[in-house]
Amino acid sequence: MIEQLTLYTAKIRPYSQRAELALEEPRLSFTRFEVDLQNKPEWYASKVNPASKVPAIAYGGPKTAPDQPLLESQKITESLILLEFVADISAKLLPKDPVQRARVRFFIDAVSISVAPLLHSIAVLGETPKNLYKGLETLQSLFNNRYRRYLADLKARDSFKKTFDDNYILEQYSAAFSPLRAQKKASKGSF
Ligand SMILES: N[C@@H](CCC(=O)N[C@@H](CS)C(=O)NCC(=O)O)C(=O)O
Known part of the structure; x- marks a missing residue:
């Protein structure tokens, strides 16, 4: 079963777009949080991505507001790794062969x-x-x-x-x- 998933993203950035495309293609249900890169939320680096970059995913754990990420969710970063992750959880993005x-x-x-x-x-x-x-x-x-x-x-x-x-x-x-x-x-x- 796919757990709660929040994507931290910025719609002007291509690495973010590719993560979002990967989630949209198999029509996974996810919460989208737009990160203002000119004025990042103060909790973003400490609670989501220490590199302070987008995209990033918070996966699993109790459902929570995206601006209050919990320690219990797994934080996954690096867009290409996110693509592999989404391919794994959706089992739809990559061909079987x-x-x-x-x-x-x-x-x-x-x-x-x-x-x-x-x-x-x-x-x-x-x-x-x-x-x-x-x-x-x-x-x-x-x-x-x-x-x-x-x-x-x-x-x-x-x-x-x-x-x-x-x-x-x-x-x-x-x-x-x-x-x-x-x-x-x-x-x-x-x-
Ligand atoms: N190698 C990383 C690169 C991520 C990256 O550089 N993200 C940029 C936007 S494309 C970012 O968040 N920069 C932080 C900033 O502009 O402050 C990935 O593929 O996810």
């Missing part, structure tokens, strides 16, 4: 190596997406169909629509990172 499972994990590994590390430099620092194209070519080689088809299928899923609000993300990223980009541009210009 071991070869297919290996393929899925190979894909996850390729995204982790070739795509995910570049997102910060592009979305936050405004650097060229040139290296991302190489990463996408790597992913492309893993598909029988085109990568665009995968992306379109992904965006059409209810789980994706529910967890991705592009206008909000654009707004938040612009507000949070425009000063940093401007500073970076100015310091480049001064050399």
